[in-house]
Amino acid sequence: MSSATTLWRHARLATLAGPTGYGQVDDGALVVRGECLQWVGPVADVPSQLDVTAEHDLHGALVTPGLVDCHTHLVYGGHRAHEFEQRLQGVSYEEIARTGGGIRSTVAATRAADEDSLYTSALARARQLMREGVTTVEIKSGYGLSAEHEARCLRVARRLGAELPLTVRSTCLSAHALPPEFAGRPDDYIAAVCAWLPALQAQGLVDAVDAFCEAIAFSPAQTQRVFDAARQLGLPVKLHAEQLSDQGGAALAAGYGALSCDHLEHLSPAGVAAMARAGTVAVLLPGAYYFLRETKLPPVAALRDAGVPIAIATDHNPGSSPTLSPLLMLNMACTLFRLTPEEALRGMTVNGARALGLADRGQLVTGQRADFAIWPHEHPSEMSYWLGQQVQPRVVWGGQERTA
């Protein structure tokens, strides 16, 4: 690891230090040593005894923590534009899923693709996220749905993490849909998932375990079996919960100390309370809400009142959220879900990191990883204000500035 010390000065910092507020420092400096932030504060107070090897003048540009996209399904084959057309003509997402389309159509396309082409398409998507300031991304499996194909998708996620400056966390979402070879036998499929999970973990492919608890996917009892298998392996859990109906999934996941529950449009007051007790993060996904033309809003006020941390993510996937713009998601979190721009930014930095169990990033404070982005803005509210402008920040990953 390099021990070079770099000084970035004359930045308008949005540190997000502390529980609320942007943590602004108007004429700020960052001192980076190796991969970490060694010092953060006003330029006037930069310690004089530092052995600085390089300096950058940011001329008042805004600096935020690197963005954390804590919920994506980046690895898949094909696309589902034809289903988009069907849905616009009135066929529902559930109907498409029940008649063999939906996730299962992407499973067929993913199985038909070889590992290199899955890698190439996912690489292009990851680079697009990076260009908008993403420094950490979570990638779920869930379009392979067999031991072999799930391992392949998770290997692609690991390879992206190894070859890009991006940090990649991989989540096993084998309980995403019922593959055709298990038609009519969901309990047998869940048994198979629980049986292959230890091997995936032994290959170092899994950081967390997720499931889709929904009428068109798996029941709470089936979800619980997956969570028990994860717990046996010491793996943290997350859940696609209460997206299309209230299944009590969030309370179930909170009982397992889940890192996050995601979607949550149909979350009940009991679910909110259980998440608050467990410290589970609420990951809201405005892209899926918008693209599926949902009308039921997640209970943002109740989450806020209960002190549940709120994260925002792209949920990039070919069926319900084919976006690769984290900045557009910040905007939609405000316009559709009525988050404040500050809440939205926290949602894609510090709270996104928390949804992944990562305490070493998401704020610009001493000791954190030196992942940050430099924006052509005067105020952090502009992060969610500029709509579809394709703003491209300069990005520093673990202390090194690179081009995505």
Ligand code: NIG
């Ligand atoms: O997060 N809800 C389940 N999973 C994905 C969508 C998957 C798909 O339609 O391909 C989601 O929205």
Ligand code: FE
């Ligand atoms: Fe998802």
